[in-house]
Amino acid sequence: MKEVLLVGNPNTGKTTLFNSLTRSDEHVGNWHGVTVENKSKSFFVGQDEFVLVDTPGVYSLCALSFEEEVAVRTVAEKKDSQVLNICDRNNLQRNLYLTLCLLEEGAKVVLAVNEIDKKSIFKVDYKLLGDTLGVQIVGINAESKEDVERLKKVIAGDDERTFKKPEYVKKLRWEKQVSVDADIDRDLVLIKAYEKDKKFFERVGLDCKVFFDAVPKDSVLILSELRYAFIDEVISRCAKRTSAVYGKSKFDRVALSKIFAIPLFFLILAGVFYLTFFSFGAFLSDCLSKALSVVSSPFMSLLERSLPNSWVYDLFNVAIFGGLGTVLSFLPQVVLLFFFLSVLEDSGYMSRIAFVFEDILGKIGLSGKSVYTLLMGFGCSTSAIMTARNMDDKNAKIKTAILCPYMSCSAKIPIYTVIGGAFFGAKNLFVILGLYLLGVVVAIVISKIFEMTVLKSKDQSFILEFPPYRRTSIKRVGKILWKNVKEFVLRVGTIMLAMNVVIWWLSSFSIKFSYVAANGGVSILEGLGRLLSPIFSPLGFGNWAVVAALLSGLVAKEVVVSSIAMFNGVDAGATRLVSDSILLSTSVVYFSSKASVLSFLVFCLLYTPCIASVSMLLGEIGKKWTYVSIIIQLLSAYVVSFAVYNVAFAIEVFGFWKVFFVAMCVLILIFSVIYVFRKIKRKECGNCKKCSKKCKRK
Numbered sequence: 001m002k003e004v005l006l007v008g009n010p011n012t013g014k015t016t017l018f019n020s021l022t023r024s025d026e027h028v029g030n031w032h033g034v035t036v037e038n039k040s041k042s043f044f045v046g047q048d049e050f051v052l053v054d055t056p057g058v059y060s061l062c063a064l065s066f067e068e069e070v071a072v073r074t075v076a077e078k079k080d081s082q083v084l085n086i087c088d089r090n091n092l093q094r095n096l097y098l099t100l101c102l103l104e105e106g107a108k109v110v111l112a113v114n115e116i117d118k119k120s121i122f123k124v125d126y127k128l129l130g131d132t133l134g135v136q137i138v139g140i141n142a143e144s145k146e147d148v149e150r151l152k153k154v155i156a157g158d159d160e161r162t163f164k165k166p167e168y169v170k171k172l173r174w175e176k177q178v179s180v181d182a183d184i185d186r187d188l189v190l191i192k193a194y195e196k197d198k199k200f201f202e203r204v205g206l207d208c209k210v211f212f213d214a215v216p217k218d219s220v221l222i223l224s225e226l227r228y229a230f231i232d233e234v235i236s237r238c239a240k241r242t243s244a245v246y247g248k249s250k251f252d253r254v255a256l257s258k259i260f261a262i263p264l265f266f267l268i269l270a271g272v273f274y275l276t277f278f279s280f281g282a283f284l285s286d287c288l289s290k291a292l293s294v295v296s297s298p299f300m301s302l303l304e305r306s307l308p309n310s311w312v313y314d315l316f317n318v319a320i321f322g323g324l325g326t327v328l329s330f331l332p333q334v335v336l337l338f339f340f341l342s343v344l345e346d347s348g349y350m351s352r353i354a355f356v357f358e359d360i361l362g363k364i365g366l367s368g369k370s371v372y373t374l375l376m377g378f379g380c381s382t383s384a385i386m387t388a389r390n391m392d393d394k395n396a397k398i399k400t401a402i403l404c405p406y407m408s409c410s411a412k413i414p415i416y417t418v419i420g421g422a423f424f425g426a427k428n429l430f431v432i433l434g435l436y437l438l439g440v441v442v443a444i445v446i447s448k449i450f451e452m453t454v455l456k457s458k459d460q461s462f463i464l465e466f467p468p469y470r471r472t473s474i475k476r477v478g479k480i481l482w483k484n485v486k487e488f489v490l491r492v493g494t495i496m497l498a499m500n501v502v503i504w505w506l507s508s509f510s511i512k513f514s515y516v517a518a519n520g521g522v523s524i525l526e527g528l529g530r531l532l533s534p535i536f537s538p539l540g541f542g543n544w545a546v547v548a549a550l551l552s553g554l555v556a557k558e559v560v561v562s563s564i565a566m567f568n569g570v571d572a573g574a575t576r577l578v579s580d581s582i583l584l585s586t587s588v589v590y591f592s593s594k595a596s597v598l599s600f601l602v603f604c605l606l607y608t609p610c611i612a613s614v615s616m617l618l619g620e621i622g623k624k625w626t627y628v629s630i631i632i633q634l635l636s637a638y639v640v641s642f643a644v645y646n647v648a649f650a651i652e653v654f655g656f657w658k659v660f661f662v663a664m665c666v667l668i669l670i671f672s673v674i675y676v677f678r679k680i681k682r683k684e685c686g687n688c689k690k691c692s693k694k695c696k697r698k
Contacts, residue, residue: 010057377407540596
């Protein structure tokens with residue numbers, strides 16, 4: 001069994017090729033950080049078995065981030081393994097830079113040139129290019145699997161060409177005499193010294209400072225220019241340019257505009273939310289709820305005749321079928337949300353969004369890399385937290401992981417649609433959009449506080465490339481949807497169903513295990529809820545059942561809705577019945593005003609995420625920062641909910657404009673006091689009018 005390392009730049013189709021060779025279904029994407037750790041799987045060529053190791057995307061073998069270090073270390077430690085280096089035909093100049101780095105280290109390279117788009121700016125003579133570099137080259141299409149079988153045969157073949165080090169290596173010189181062990185490649189040490197690659201010298205046990213002092217100060221620039229000059233010479237001989245520009249689009253004038261980029265992004269999000277939560281998504285949810293009712297009715301009728309008014313009947317009616325109804329009723333909305341996110345990602349638009357938010361995030365101690373993680377948080381916080389490990393700065397990694405739960409994940413969709421829909425109707429679209437934006441705003445504020453205090457970030461590298469806008473691959477989007485739907489049904493659905501049963505048991509039996517509906521008394525959950533409910537009274541929802549629903553939401557946020565449905569004695573799958581029930585003052589869970597509903601929704605948005613996310617935080621940032629994040633989540637949820645409730649309540653009582661003008665007056669007063677305080681603390685020097693600077697009083 002032979003090992004093959006799959007190495008390449010981000011966005012070259014590396015993971016797609018991994019899936020094609022091994023018949024896997026790993027997630028692919030248009031951005032840096034989709035692969036954050038090595039993934040291995042076998043494939044066969046005849047009777048021969050090969051293990052393909054998919055490494056994170058890198059631009060060179062001088063690592064700048066965590067996931068790049070994973071790839072570089074793998075290549076360094078497995079020098080005897082064959083390297084399958086994938087390049088994009090339309091980005092050969094950039095991609096071949098990594099190829100040269102691999103060949104300089106003596107790697108056994110097979111070059112796969114991915115012909116992603118039919119329209120190419122290059123017509124490449126692969127035979128001449130292979131002879132020039134001293135490697136075997138196969139032109140493929142990783143997505144359609146064109147010539148992938150031929151690539152397998154080349155990998156399994158015995159043809160090993162000898163790479164001749166290019167002439168530029170001879171131009172590198174030591175400016176000072178250094179001593180290099182005989183068993184270490186002297187040319188490689190020289191190259192790594194020019195690259196200022198500290199990790200390499202750590203691996204080989206040499207003092208990097210000695211070697212860095214022995215090369216020119218601008219050695220990194222010198223080596224880079226020599227490599228690109230060699231690549232340009234190779235491309236000029238082996239490839240013919242057929243068009244001038246690749247990847248740019250007229251649409252980028254709007255998508256990347258300083259004025260229109262962010263409003264366009266919010267407009268697209270609003271459209272996605274409308275289709276997902278209202279028009280099409282709501283229609284599909286109603287259809288599934290009716291289908292479940294048709295299927296379950298015969299069984300429930302039989303059970304009612306056999307065991308009327310028994311706890312067995314309630315178990316199936318409320319906990320089991322109610323839980324299934326919740327899963328199925330919100331499944332279409334989860335599917336639609338992932339569908340639209342997949343389309344935006346597959347089209348190349350998400351990479352533009354990362355660029356747009358780079359400057360904004362830089363001001364709060366994050367980088368464009370954080371955008372990928374935070375955007376994934378809109379799908380699932382658990383998987384998003386894992387990708388935070390690709391931050392090259394430790395403090396930025398901790399901040400990004402802590403901020404993930406503030407992105408409103410798909411598990412909160414049922415809460416927004418059922419609870420918000422009852423009070424706001426069609427206007428709930430704006431409430432949902434506001435909640436998503438509020439989560440982002442709170443995350444920004446918390447990140448800024450961290451940046452100013454205990455988690456200051458260093459300058460981070462952020463290399464971003466724009467893939468051309470592409471038509472969405474139905475096959476690829478279908479795979480992503482299937483994977484997420486399967487995960488939702490198997491992971492979230494099973495947890496929700498199990499928690500429904502547990503919550504039903506806690507709410508149906510007393511501490512003496514007596515069935516409350518038949519014998520009376522206080523249930524276990526009601527007792528716990530009543531104990532904690534005074535804490536939440538200032539937020540406008542001091543109802544014991546609401547508090548109990550929030551506690552159950554720590555396991556999975558979707559359980560909040562099914563818990564409320566159980567307390568109110570309605571079918572959780574019939575979302576309209578659940579919405580109607582919270583409007584009735586006779587219900588166990590009852591909201592008296594829009595202010596209390598808004599407060600509750602905000603608390604659900606911001607408080608501690610599910611157990612799965614908390615366990616992921618423990619693994620990625622450790623116990624200390626996980627506990628800190630939980631405390632911050634609870635505090636921020638309480639404070640923001642308290643503010644929202646009181647402002648919303650004041651608007652309900654006094655009207656919007658009265659509250660608005662009072663708030664304006666308060667803000668003016670606060671800023672005036674701050675301004676005067678700063679003026680008092682500062683004293684102008686004699687030259688201030690000339691230098692336009694102010695000196696602090698000593």
